[in-house]
Amino acid sequence: MPKRVIVVGGGLAGLAATIRIAERGIPVDLFSVVPVKRSHSVCAQGGINAAKNLKGEGDHPDIHTNDTLFGGEFLADQPLVQGMCRDAPAIIDLLDRMGVPFNRTAEGNLDFRRFGGTLYNRTAFCGATTGQQLMYALDEQVRRFETLGLVEKYEHWEFLSLVLDNGPKTRGITAMNIWDRSIEVFKANAVILCTGGPGLVFGKSTNSTINTGAAAARAYQQGVWYANGEFIQVHPTPIPGADKLRLISESVRGEGGRIWVPKNKDEKRAPQDIPDSDRDYFLERKYPRYGNLVPRDVATREIFNICVVDGRGIGGKNIVYLDVTPERSGQPADVLERKLGGVFEIYRKFKGDDPLKVPMQIFPGMHYSMGGLWAGYEDKGDMIVQMTNIPGTFAAGEVDFQYHGANRLGANSLLSCIWGGLESGERSVQWIQSDTAEADSDVYGSELKRQVEFAEKIEKLDGDENAFKIHDELGEWMTNYCSVVRKNDKLDELSAKINELEERFHRINLSDTTRSANKTFGFVRALWDMIQLARPIVKGARIRDESRGAHYKDGFDLQKPESDKIGEASDHQGYRDLCAEIAEKWGANFELPEKKGDISPEFQEYMDKWVEKERRWNKTTIAEYKPGTDGPELSFRDVAMTVVPPRPRIYK
Amino acid sequence: MPEKITVKIKRQDGPGREPYWQTFEVPYQPNMNVISVLMEIRANPVTADGKKTTPPSWDDACLEEVCGSCSMRVNGVARQSCSALVDQLAQPIVLEPFSKFPVIRDLMIDRSSMFEALKRVKAWNPLDGTYDLGPGPRVDPETQDDMYKYAECMTCGCCLEACPQVNENSPFIGAAAIGQTYLYNQQPIGKALMDERLEAHMGPGGVGDCGNAQNCVRVCPKDIPLTTAIAALGRQLTWYSIKSFFLR
Numbered sequence: 070m071p072k073r074v075i076v077v078g079g080g081l082a083g084l085a086a087t088i089r090i091a092e093r094g095i096p097v098d099l100f101s102v103v104p105v106k107r108s109h110s111v112c113a114q115g116g117i118n119a120a121k122n123l124k125g126e127g128d129h130p131d132i133h134t135n136d137t138l139f140g141g142e143f144l145a146d147q148p149l150v151q152g153m154c155r156d157a158p159a160i161i162d163l164l165d166r167m168g169v170p171f172n173r174t175a176e177g178n179l180d181f182r183r184f185g186g187t188l189y190n191r192t193a194f195c196g197a198t199t200g201q202q203l204m205y206a207l208d209e210q211v212r213r214f215e216t217l218g219l220v221e222k223y224e225h226w227e228f229l230s231l232v233l234d235n236g237p238k239t240r241g242i243t244a245m246n247i248w249d250r251s252i253e254v255f256k257a258n259a260v261i262l263c264t265g266g267p268g269l270v271f272g273k274s275t276n277s278t279i280n281t282g283a284a285a286a287r288a289y290q291q292g293v294w295y296a297n298g299e300f301i302q303v304h305p306t307p308i309p310g311a312d313k314l315r316l317i318s319e320s321v322r323g324e325g326g327r328i329w330v331p332k333n334k335d336e337k338r339a340p341q342d343i344p345d346s347d348r349d350y351f352l353e354r355k356y357p358r359y360g361n362l363v364p365r366d367v368a369t370r371e372i373f374n375i376c377v378v379d380g381r382g383i384g385g386k387n388i389v390y391l392d393v394t395p396e397r398s399g400q401p402a403d404v405l406e407r408k409l410g411g412v413f414e415i416y417r418k419f420k421g422d423d424p425l426k427v428p429m430q431i432f433p434g435m436h437y438s439m440g441g442l443w444a445g446y447e448d449k450g451d452m453i454v455q456m457t458n459i460p461g462t463f464a465a466g467e468v469d470f471q472y473h474g475a476n477r478l479g480a481n482s483l484l485s486c487i488w489g490g491l492e493s494g495e496r497s498v499q500w501i502q503s504d505t506a507e508a509d510s511d512v513y514g515s516e517l518k519r520q521v522e523f524a525e526k527i528e529k530l531d532g533d534e535n536a537f538k539i540h541d542e543l544g545e546w547m548t549n550y551c552s553v554v555r556k557n558d559k560l561d562e563l564s565a566k567i568n569e570l571e572e573r574f575h576r577i578n579l580s581d582t583t584r585s586a587n588k589t590f591g592f593v594r595a596l597w598d599m600i601q602l603a604r605p606i607v608k609g610a611r612i613r614d615e616s617r618g619a620h621y622k623d624g625f626d627l628q629k630p631e632s633d634k635i636g637e638a639s640d641h642q643g644y645r646d647l648c649a650e651i652a653e654k655w656g657a658n659f660e661l662p663e664k665k666g667d668i669s670p671e672f673q674e675y676m677d678k679w680v681e682k683e684r685r686w687n688k689t690t691i692a693e694y695k696p697g698t699d700g701p702e703l704s705f706r707d708v709a710m711t712v713v714p715p716r717p718r719i720y721k
Numbered sequence: 722m723p724e725k726i727t728v729k730i731k732r733q734d735g736p737g738r739e740p741y742w743q744t745f746e747v748p749y750q751p752n753m754n755v756i757s758v759l760m761e762i763r764a765n766p767v768t769a770d771g772k773k774t775t776p777p778s779w780d781d782a783c784l785e786e787v788c789g790s791c792s793m794r795v796n797g798v799a800r801q802s803c804s805a806l807v808d809q810l811a812q813p814i815v816l817e818p819f820s821k822f823p824v825i826r827d828l829m830i831d832r833s834s835m836f837e838a839l840k841r842v843k844a845w846n847p848l849d850g851t852y853d854l855g856p857g858p859r860v861d862p863e864t865q866d867d868m869y870k871y872a873e874c875m876t877c878g879c880c881l882e883a884c885p886q887v888n889e890n891s892p893f894i895g896a897a898a899i900g901q902t903y904l905y906n907q908q909p910i911g912k913a914l915m916d917e918r919l920e921a922h923m924g925p926g927g928v929g930d931c932g933n934a935q936n937c938v939r940v941c942p943k944d945i946p947l948t949t950a951i952a953a954l955g956r957q958l959t960w961y962s963i964k965s966f967f968l969r
Contacts, residue, residue: 109782109788162856312756312760313785315784315785586826588776
């Protein structure tokens with residue numbers, strides 16, 4: 070049998086991987102729970118980052134690397150982030166050649182806009198539907214390879230498990246046909262999981278209803294490490310809704326949108342009638358340099374504090390204003406419509422108001438998982454980018470953990486999906502050349518049997534519990550206790566709750582036992598995995614006694630000194646020692662500025678604590694599934710630092 | 722506001738099975754859309770007359786009208802059910818699967834024929850490869866703006882469902898694939914395959930089968946100017962026919 074690669078998931082990462090493998094002449098089987106064109110990547114709105122420096126600002130891929138590492142609070146393995154940022158301009162060119170209708174300047178060049186966590190115009194965009202446009206361009210390229218016989222699509226098929234031999238080495242997958250519930254085995258020499266994020270573990274999120282995280286959870290339960298699970302991005306500006314939280318893109322702020330609440334808690338006027346003198350633009354007030362474009366974790370915590378801690382949300386509710394009307398954003402209505410029409414349409418359709426006339430009402434919501442399947446940097450000559458700890462199983466896209474550290478910058482996700490996808494495709498092709506051993510034939514039969522038996526077990530669930538109710542409870546608890554602010558006692562309660570939900574799972578009543586397109590069966594099957602995936606997320610949060618990026622733990626926040634007491638980290642001897650140690654470990658050559666002199670006592674104290682915290686916690690969390698226990702076994706790996714030394718993350 | 726929402730759903734247990742109707746009542750909440758009503762029914766699948774039944778199956782994903790999954794007939798109109806807000810709908814709300822596609826179950830349909838049509842018209846740019854080949858061609862903002870309109874097509878199928886020319890007795894390809902043909906004929910790189918695309922539209926099923934009912938443009942959830950594309954492609958085809966006649 071000729072060697073094949075299986076790609077699971079048809080979002081941007083999966084399609085990029087498929088294209089690269091097919092281009093190398095290797096046949097690909099592409100599995101997706103929906104027609105690939107409907108994957109969640111279509112929801113990405115604002116754009117894709119690349120330091121092409123077409124605005125004459127002196128931008129450079131190395132500055133992009135630095136912004137990404139700093140924004141992620143130095144938790145990402147640096148060589149790979151550097152690779153991604155350096156290749157980003159060529160990726161934009163590739164997308165351009167595929168026919169992506171990027172917005173243009175008058176001269177016909179690509180236009181770029183501002184996004185969070187950077188001071189440069191680095192984000193290429195297609196109105197406010199960039200993800201959709203990238204998806205469609207890649208989808209058509211995959212269709213081209215389909216007509217050439219190199220790609221076989223299995224749409225409406227759900228990944229159930231990896232087939233592993235005793236090596237363990239990857240030998241294929243099992244999958245379920247959603248339309249008739251049949252389960253089959255598919256052979257391959259490498260499997261690339263591009264299955265997206267776990268939004269549904271948090272109940273309501275900005276994610277699509279297909280983003281259960283089940284595929285990642287299934288691989289994790291088979292031994293693939295789940296890394297940095299505790300780092301969950303809560304986006305500052307979705308519209309709250311009964312069925313989902315609809316994203317309002319960061320690009321709205323990139324185009325001049327401003328976040329505010331009335332200065333007077335009891336304000337009764339309509340928002341458009343409130344003058345600037347009575348508005349508190351709290352992000353601009355606290356962060357004069359970055360303003361509304363501070364990174365997402367910072368913006369989210371500030372909004373959360375204004376509403377939940379200070380009780381200054383609009384009408385006492387958890388809502389703030391996002392004002393992008395022409396008067397406040399400084400751009401004419403027709404320009405705003407051309408650049409942001411996609412998000413305006415969503416707001417008009419679902420809220421009934423026009424954002425060009427009335428400020429939008431928004432509140433933070435679960436959006437993205439920085440953590441995921443471990444596919445990181447190995448300090449070895451034969452390292453294989455994007456491969457997990459199980460040989461032959463790769464991960465790319467949101468499901469991997471690699472590129473965004475403790476907090477992802479806006480418009481970096483489309484980039485990491487495509488770069489990770491192309492890389493995983495390339496590396497899987499190299500991998501299968503060296504994979505010469507034959508699989509024991511009985512591994513296929515035994516894995517199929519295991520999956521059929523699990524399906525039969527679910528079919529027989531006839532207790533008194535409602536699966537959708539269990540899911541609602543899981544989502545509420547995860548959102549309340551494991552999102553913006555975490556507390557150790559609440560995380561302990563949450564762990565106990567997850568055990569309770571798992572116990573109740575066995576008493577579910579499966580209200581539908583038919584075979585044909587039984588969506589309830591699929592949901593219950595995935596619910597098991599959502600419960601399993603909640604554990605590495607919660608346990609990681611519980612163990613990590615610090616605050617870093619999106620992980621903010623009450624009582625473990627290092628108070629930053631007042632701005633006039635902030636000095637240069639490089640003037641602190643402990644910091645210099647730390648940098649020297651890291652440089653030696655990774656063979657890096659960091660150039661620190663000369664020591665200028667003494668530093669203030671406040672800053673000295675802050676830096677002492679900061680250095681101690683870095684030594685203890687600047688590590689990748691690795692969760693390893695341990696069957697028969699109520700949680701994973703956690704361990705920590707050093708972060709590869711070859712580009713820049715870490716430094717305190719202070720935005721002003 | 723009413724306390725309850727009444728929903729009539731046309732159900733079908735599987736491909737080729739007889740359809741039947743069921744009525745459900747769901748407690749009213751503000752800002753509900755059709756999907757959240759279906760989710761309520763799914764969690765408690767009991768009909769209005771108190772009979773336990775199986776939960777209805779439907780397709781959904783993004784719930785913000787960018788994925789094209791949740792197409793169905795809502796009160797007789799082909800649309801995305803996620804953006805169908807209950808407050809704007811007459812009751813009882815009547816939900817049916819699209820009639821121009823095979824039903825998989827209940828409100829789920831098989832639209833793979835639409836993706837096959839995209840293969841037929843070669844709706845892509847013929848790239849040399851994914852490696853670094855430098856920037857693409859410059860495009861003026863007006864052309865970009867025009868291409869963007871057509872590039873928003875989600876392959877949701879509303880235009881086919883509403884089209885009288887799309888039926889069991891006709892091979893008509895439908896407006897969605899015509900829009901994509903027109904889009905890639907405009908692409909600076911995609912133009913290279915223009916003749917092949919026009920060839921695909923010669924004869925039965927091609928753009929010439931359009932009956933000019935203009936229903937497609939009325940139901941398109943993305944307001945894509947489909948009739949403009951149909952007219953423009955018709956003209957391209959005419960020139961192509963004349964050209965090929967003289968070259969023969």
